[in-house]
């Protein structure tokens with residue numbers, strides 16, 4: 036059997052052209068979803084693919100293939116669907132595709148394949164057929180021709196079952212045509228039984244040497260494995276036993292009854308009708324279109340073909356009256372053994388494909404592992420740099436703020452507030468003037484200022500404070516003072532001690548009532564060269580207003596002015 040492409044208007048077949056340039060791929064019969072996609076793409080009417088139907092690689096896009104790692108053998112991806120067809124040409128019907136071109140090729144090959152089928156389940160017209168003859172010519176006329184031709188073909192008819200195009204392809208590893216390969220059914224076995232080696236090493240249309248089967252397995256299947264050989268042996272055994280069982284009981288059929296009525300490829304182990312046999316036994320005028328069977332041609336009628344028929348062919352004849360079979364029917368018609376063997380084949384092929392995919396995936400995983408390792412090294416280096424920076428920062432803190440470092444240590448619990456200063460706790464926090472503070476005095480132009488007030492404690496019975504004023508526009512430092520606020524225990528008496536950058540040191544005392552502290556100067560001292568006019572009295576009031584803002588109001592008396600408001604500022608809290 037020659038492996039031919041089942042696509043309409045495609046004349047590619049195995050052995051034609053440069054080897055390996057075109058590969059052949061089976062229809063995914065066991066993958067119904069993808070099979071439908073293939074059939075839609077192929078667009079052949081009234082045609083059912085079998086396990087001997089192939090599409091050549093020219094109908095697939097390049098990305099439909101992968102390459103096996105070990106030998107770069109081209110493999111069709113499990114998800115591939117054919118998409119490249121030249122359907123604009125005459126659409127091939129059931130059994131008619133590419134026939135004209137193939138006939139021409141056969142002629143050119145010297146008639147070696149004159150009785151061969153096109154390998155896709157259709158009985159091919161022989162080299163003597165007339166291209167002008169209609170396939171629907173009168174049955175009588177065709178019958179007569181067939182009878183004549185059958186007579187000529189008789190000497191080769193029996194061995195014809197083993198002709199290059201009929202004989203199954205020996206799996207790689209069995210080039211001697213040994214056990215008939217399971218994947219091509221019984222034809223190879225039939226050939227072996229006839230013992231005819233006359234067609235061995237026949238010249239293919241492409242001019243190359245082909246074995247008895249006429250095909251090279253390597254063109255459309257992965258390299259054979261031990262498993263394949265074993266499965267092939269199983270097929271051979273399956274056929275042989277079937278042949279032995281069926282041959283004596285099968286009545287001979289007239290030639291016309293051997294004409295195939297459907298496009299069905301050779302069945303496994305001779306259980307299915309094969310076009311190859313039909314082509315060998317059929318005259319060139321035989322057609323794959325249904326040929327009416329004459330009622331008179333009963334099995335008892337003298338057969339036009341007296342040549343002993345191979346058992347497989349007889350079996351084929353038994354089934355040739357049936358209507359076109361569906362895939363399911365074909366599958367059901369196969370013997371249980373064949374099913375099993377086919378399953379083994381499928382498993383064998385899929386496992387080889389899976390191995391190839393596993394190799395690809397393993398390579399990808401190794402590549403990703405390499406990338407991951409590089410990333411981990413980078414992260415490790417970054418972690419190391421972060422650690423070094425943290426150590427540097429800790430060292431700087433120790434050097435710069437020897438005593439604060441312990442306070443700033445992360446995780447260090449803030450000091451619990453001394454209960455003595457609890458009545459002043461509403462003053463705690465960092466506050467920013469909002470809006471800017473306003474300055475007045477009879478001797479001064481009103482002015483504005485920004486101020487930050489920081490009031491805190493470190494667990495001692497006092498509050499620490501600092502007020503820092505800045506120019507509202509230039510942000511230049513202006514007035515600053517810092518000091519302590521103490522409470523006389525168990526009273527609301529407050530002492531306010533302040534040192535100012537103007538050279539004044541003062542003590543104010545007063546009372547805290549609720550969230551209001553009113554204090555007045557108790558004593559004021561200054562440096563000897565303090566500017567005049569000297570301040571002689573100071574009063575202050577702190578309060579937390581209803582908006583949660585802290586307010587401070589300062590009045591003073593100088594040597595020239597009575598007690599007069601000097602400052603008023605409202606702060607908003609910026610820390611908890």
Ligand code: HEM
Nearest residue numbers: 474478479482484504513514568569570573589591593602
């Ligand atoms: C309780 C604290 C403060 C005291 C006791 C105080 C005292 C004085 C005195 C005695 C004068 C001179 C007044 C005059 O020339 O007649 C003065 C002027 C002034 N004070 Fe204050 N002051 C205090 C806080 C502030 C603050 C917080 C600011 C804010 C920026 C401020 C801004 C000024 C300005 C701009 C002048 C006028 C120019 C100057 O003499 O430098 N003072 N202050």
